Amino acid sequence: MWVTWREAMERALYGERGFYLRERPRGHFRTSVSASEVFAGAVLRLLDEVDAALGRPDALDLVDVGSGDGGLVTAVLHAAEPSLAARLRATAVDLAAPPPGLDPAVRWAAEVPEGVTGLVIANEWLDNVPLDVAEQAGDGPRLVLVDPGTGEERLGDRPEERDLAWLERWWPLRATGRRAEIGRTRDEAWAAVVGRLSRGLAVAADYAHPVDNRPPYGTLTGYRDGGCVAAIPDGSCDITAHVALDACAVAGEEAGAISTTLTTQRHALRSLGVTGARPSLSAASADPGAYLRGLTRASREAELIDPAGLGGFGWLVQATCPSLGGWPPGT
Numbered sequence: 001m002w003v004t005w006r007e008a009m010e011r012a013l014y015g016e017r018g019f020y021l022r023e024r025p026r027g028h029f030r031t032s033v034s035a036s037e038v039f040a041g042a043v044l045r046l047l048d049e050v051d052a053a054l055g056r057p058d059a060l061d062l063v064d065v066g067s068g069d070g071g072l073v074t075a076v077l078h079a080a081e082p083s084l085a086a087r088l089r090a091t092a093v094d095l096a097a098p099p100p101g102l103d104p105a106v107r108w109a110a111e112v113p114e115g116v117t118g119l120v121i122a123n124e125w126l127d128n129v130p131l132d133v134a135e136q137a138g139d140g141p142r143l144v145l146v147d148p149g150t151g152e153e154r155l156g157d158r159p160e161e162r163d164l165a166w167l168e169r170w171w172p173l174r175a176t177g178r179r180a181e182i183g184r185t186r187d188e189a190w191a192a193v194v195g196r197l198s199r200g201l202a203v204a205a206d207y208a209h210p211v212d213n214r215p216p217y218g219t220l221t222g223y224r225d226g227g228c229v230a231a232i233p234d235g236s237c238d239i240t241a242h243v244a245l246d247a248c249a250v251a252g253e254e255a256g257a258i259s260t261t262l263t264t265q266r267h268a269l270r271s272l273g274v275t276g277a278r279p280s281l282s283a284a285s286a287d288p289g290a291y292l293r294g295l296t297r298a299s300r301e302a303e304l305i306d307p308a309g310l311g312g313f314g315w316l317v318q319a320t321c322p323s324l325g326g327w328p329p330g331t
Helices: 005-014 038-053 071-079 161-170 184-195 245-254 265-271 288-305
Strands: 060-065 088-093 106-109 116-123 132-137 140-146 153-155 179-182 197-206 221-224 227-229 238-240 259-264 314-319
Touching: 005 132, 005 140, 005 238, 038 060, 038 071, 038 116, 038 197, 038 288, 060 071, 071 088, 071 106, 116 184, 132 161, 161 179, 161 184, 161 245, 184 197, 184 245, 197 245, 197 265, 245 259, 245 314, 259 265, 265 288, 265 314
Parallel strands: 060 088, 060 116, 088 106, 116 197
Antiparallel strands: 132 140, 132 179, 140 153, 197 314, 221 227, 221 238, 259 314
């Protein structure tokens, strides 16, 4: 049975017995959230900056889109000062059922609530929004069809007009055999998030590529048990593709964002105090335990800002109020 990649991804990831309705991501790949508690600490510092910029409202939202097991919002909630925790509305957004033992203070939802005041963060979410794949044939772009059971592919019909327009603007195909992943569905998903942000900041963090450096044959791949596998959309593995964050940024602006920053995770986290700096060697003799803890933290920070790894993630940061424009500084 031949279907488009968008349909195949939708079924494989979110259909009945789909990968993300059956599995928790921590067991299959390493993310910034699962790498260490340092990421949650940085999100807490960002949340505090958002809180201050908004004038310390009576209720402050933290919404984690594609939350998985709710680990990020739970960690931030538990680490927050009591005065902030008392005002914090923590929402984990995911299509899967909530995990056992979830903190009752964390709201579990299938979509971003309306009228968010605070911070929305989507860490490695957009790369799992299903999309179509196109390949340049002799007569122009054609949709790539896939057999979900084997991963075998063949070419199908031309994409619809609005997808052809997206390709021409964001990922033009010129040479026969070149491929593109049509990101219009990601644009629409991100616009829906920004559209529900009343006052605050929305952050998308993901592997990304810019319009002047798109990969010639796309990035579609599979992950299972900590490693890359063939992208066979049979529900047995994660299916992912890097994100055209620059296109998402324009969609976010059309949905109401008044400022946009495209940067890297390395720069964003360094702005939040994640530097990877090692403790002074003199501390080794004065307080060996503290020195070892400092080394451990430095190592964890270094992983998050490594430009060849997690630090190379793209960050799309969009604000819907003037007081938060231009974050992070220095971009």
